[in-house]
Amino acid sequence: MIEDLLRELAPQVLAILVRKYDRFDACEDAVQEALLAASQQWPAAGVPDSPRSWLVTVASRRLVDEWRSESARSRREEAVATLEVEPGATEQRDDTLTLLFLCCHPELSVPSQLALTLRAVGGLTTAEIAAAFLVPEPTMAQRISRAKKSLRGARFELPPPAELPDRLRVVLHVLYLVFNEGYAASSGERAHRADLTAEAIRLVRLVHAQVPADGEVAGLLALMLLTEARRAARTDADGLLVPLAAQDRTRWDSQLIDEGVGLISRTLGRGPVGPYQLQAAIAAVHDEAATAAATDWPQILALYDVLTRVSPGPVVTLNRAVAVAMVHGPLAGLAELGTLDGDERIARGHRLDAVRAHLLELSGDRAGAVAAYRRAAKRAASIPEQHYLALQAARLS
Numbered sequence: 001m002i003e004d005l006l007r008e009l010a011p012q013v014l015a016i017l018v019r020k021y022d023r024f025d026a027c028e029d030a031v032q033e034a035l036l037a038a039s040q041q042w043p044a045a046g047v048p049d050s051p052r053s054w055l056v057t058v059a060s061r062r063l064v065d066e067w068r069s070e071s072a073r074s075r076r077e078e079a080v081a082t083l084e085v086e087p088g089a090t091e092q093r094d095d096t097l098t099l100l101f102l103c104c105h106p107e108l109s110v111p112s113q114l115a116l117t118l119r120a121v122g123g124l125t126t127a128e129i130a131a132a133f134l135v136p137e138p139t140m141a142q143r144i145s146r147a148k149k150s151l152r153g154a155r156f157e158l159p160p161p162a163e164l165p166d167r168l169r170v171v172l173h174v175l176y177l178v179f180n181e182g183y184a185a186s187s188g189e190r191a192h193r194a195d196l197t198a199e200a201i202r203l204v205r206l207v208h209a210q211v212p213a214d215g216e217v218a219g220l221l222a223l224m225l226l227t228e229a230r231r232a233a234r235t236d237a238d239g240l241l242v243p244l245a246a247q248d249r250t251r252w253d254s255q256l257i258d259e260g261v262g263l264i265s266r267t268l269g270r271g272p273v274g275p276y277q278l279q280a281a282i283a284a285v286h287d288e289a290a291t292a293a294a295t296d297w298p299q300i301l302a303l304y305d306v307l308t309r310v311s312p313g314p315v316v317t318l319n320r321a322v323a324v325a326m327v328h329g330p331l332a333g334l335a336e337l338g339t340l341d342g343d344e345r346i347a348r349g350h351r352l353d354a355v356r357a358h359l360l361e362l363s364g365d366r367a368g369a370v371a372a373y374r375r376a377a378k379r380a381a382s383i384p385e386q387h388y389l390a391l392q393a394a395r396l397s
Contacts, residue, residue, distance in 0.1 A: 002042050003039070003195075005047065005051060007195050008199065009052050010035060011096045011120060012095070013034065013055045014031045015094070015095035015099040016056055016095065017056070018095075018102065018156050019095055019156045021063065022154075022156065023063075023152060024102070024151035025145075025148035025152060026066060028148055031055070031059045033059070033062045034058040034062060035055070037058055038054070095156075097206045098156060098157060098158055099121055100117060100174075100203060101159050102151065102156060103121060103174075104117060104171050104174070105150075105167075106163065106166065106167070107151070108151075110170060111133065114133075114170065114173060114177065115129050115140060115144050116148065117170075117174040122175075122181075122196065122200070124178070126144060128181060158210075164211070168207070168211065172207070172220050172276065175203055175204050175207075176200075176220060178199065179196065181193070182195065182196025182197035183197050183227060184382070184385075189384070191235050191382070191384040192231060194231070197224070197228050197231070200224060201221070201228065204224060205221065208221050215271045215272065216274040216275075216276045216277060218264070218266070218267040218277075219267055219274060219276035219277030219278075220280070221263060222260040222264040222276075222277075222283075222284070223260070223276055223280035225257075225263070227283055228256055229252050229257045232252070232253065233247040233249065233251040234247065235384070239384065241388040244286065249291070263280070264280040265284075268280075273310065274311075275307060275311035278303055278306055278310060285299055285303070297327050298327055300323045300326075301324060301327050304316065304320040304323050305320075313345075314340055314345050314346035318340060318346060318355055320336065321355060322355060322359075325359050330360070331363055334360070337356050337359065350375075350376040350377075350378075350379035350380040350385070353372045353373075353375040353376035353379065354373070354376040354380075356372045357369045357373040357389075357393075361392075366396050370393045370397045373390070374390070377393065
């Protein structure tokens with residue numbers, strides 16, 4: 001699909017322009033115009049032989065037009081002249097990893113780093129990013145605009161060793177968010193977006209090649225592979241969501257599972273343990289179980305206990321509640337969920353009600369489960385999740 005091709009090429013084209021011309025904000029605007037032109041012309045005229053060079057050329061011309069219209073033309077004559085070059089060796093490079101680190105520049109706040117990277121490298125729309133951060137879309141648009149302007153003059157290169165750990169932590173968080181948006185779309189009609197999960201995995205592989213000894217990079221790659229391995233079984237023939245316990249495990253990708261298990265097995269316990277390694281270990285326990293009934297829930301609960309100490313948060317508590325329920329019974333899980341009722345970070349979304357509905361159903365409280373499923377369905381922004389939750393309520397009532 002042309003849309004998928006443009007999403008793949010966008011960060012590469014932006015990286016080319018930023019490397020050559022420095023002006024991140026102007027280059028990003030030019031790339032967006034080039035992408036729009038391609039989406040309008042390519043369906044009728046066909047995809048060009050070298051689509052990336054086409055986008056670079058069109059975006060460069062947009063820069064020419066913009067810079068020539070500015071009053072300070074004399075100071076930019078040399079820069080404008082260089083824009084007229086033919087595509088060459090630079091266009092053959094993939095500087096996406098360097099662009100990734102540039103978007104996580106220390107001059108930006110962490111929220112701005114995340115938002116800009118999701119926009120420029122991950123390819124998410126402003127609306128999708130706003131939904132991920134639970135802020136209004138205009139607020140997110142302003143944040144991204146300010147972040148782009150803040151990068152004027154920033155050097156387009158990989159960070160020095162002293163800055164790498166802090167920049168790497170943000171990069172991993174961003175790629176984690178990109179993958180999550182792809183695997184379980186936060187809104188819209190699609191249950192998942194394979195283009196985003198594939199791009200997140202590709203970028204983590206690039207980072208892993210850069211720092212192969214980093215346990216958290218390996219852990220994040222393992223987590224993505226082990227999660228992506230289940231994607232084909234996550235929906236049925238009608239496109240309806242299938243919960244993990246009901247999935248056809250013969251449809252899971254055994255090659256991705258083997259790669260993910262191998263990564264986490266080589267990494268876990270050989271250095272400081274971080275949240276991505278622990279989440280990957282939990283995913284590995286799920287993926288290695290031949291059936292849902294064979295899942296080693298005590299081991300999963302033990303891993304969540306460690307994760308709670310290493311990286312506490314409402315999502316960890318939510319997931320741990322399920323493990324508590326599977327080991328100690330649904331009432332114990334519901335008690336764990338009760339600790340989240342006053343936490344606005346999770347209470348205003350649909351997942352707390354969805355998990356509560358599941359545990360209420362396990363406890364035998366059908367009426368309570370129906371009410372919770374209906375509340376969750378109303379709050380869900382994803383249409384497949386709305387349908388799934390509404391069907392669960394209908395099934396019980």
